Amino acid sequence: MGSLDTLLAAHRAYLLGWNIGVAGGPDLPTYRSEVPHATLNGVLRVAGRTPRDALVEARRRLHGVPRVWWVGPDSDAGTADGLLSLGAAEIARLPIMTVTIDAAAKVPTPTGLHITETTDLATFVAAYARVSGIPAGALTATTEREKAFTGDGTVLRLAGRLDDGQVVGTAVAWLSHGLVTLYFVGTQPEHRRRGIGAAMTRAALNLASERGARTAALTSSAIGEPVYRRLGFRPVGEFRILTF
Template identity: 80%
Template structure:
């Protein structure tokens, strides 16, 4: 459980880097970006509070924004079912996956794909927004939040380009001795070419060059087979809920 606690702490640290709301309490950890995309606003952990009390306070803090509840191994047992009894509905059950970077499988880089760090957020953010569900009207806010991002770690942003156009993205978050991956995505017209696997492998290599030995991520159902082929294994599960 100690290792999983570290993975969860790194995940919390990343999402708190988006927060422009009031600071969360240890027993009800919330973050608010004001980007109209539910995963970028929400509740990260509930401990020592009844579901009804947590819901009342979370509604106050997160009023007016789309949000989710990340209920995982760091929340009190029974939290998800308690929220469901109050009307919450399941969004997804997402595996928390990890791999030792040295044990990860290789992934060939597709012909013509050039992967490098990106600091141009005005082009990088729209690329990942298109495949992650951030609506067009939320892109400007996402760019602003990325530019103001402040967290207990280091953010590395990787762009994969074909003919100078971004077709793949990955965000590598270095915190708590791990690299945690976010916004790994491929533009729809370029899928099934191995770009997602190549972006993931490039992020692992970049973290490894900085002395990091372990990688983690929370996978969508679409991405899970790709990550398993690279050697990632499930160490826990998030149950995502919303009201």
């Protein structure tokens, strides 16, 4: 299993792939996509700065866009409490989960679901945006940022389509730092409870394994955690997601 530091570095590398602003240094890395959706702009860690100093600088870099603070094991102890004392609100706690790909459970692909890599970014983004809460008015900007995505790794985008071509499931596999981290794993609401999310996750693991990855990681929402646990993922840390 990869070290937690490596998992966190891979996570930072993915979100920095969205950045078109000032990234800063390792003490306060930030990413700014210009997409009006909080999780696509934010602060990735605070190391060696006081919360107040970090807040002043982050506000300068991220002014005008919704954003979040990812406060996890790679931030200084006390960062979350310090930001809360300055007026931040905690909006979620997300477990950081990992699994050795060879040990992950096998799951069936639902009848009529076809999972393949996709380059049809407009359709792909529209599907994950609906699940992730990205507003319809931001679809063009999000698609353009997907097209321009750059980073120290490889992005694999998987779409789960029904026989009629409708995209009902999505997953992004980010190969970096010797492992795969997963993003935008989602199922269209009217097609949930059919095993699509598990099948999308398993397909992403299979594809990453073919590319040489041995460990997978992700951050999970409350709705997704039971699915990932059934696949064998286990928590190794936590992000506290804050906003101002």
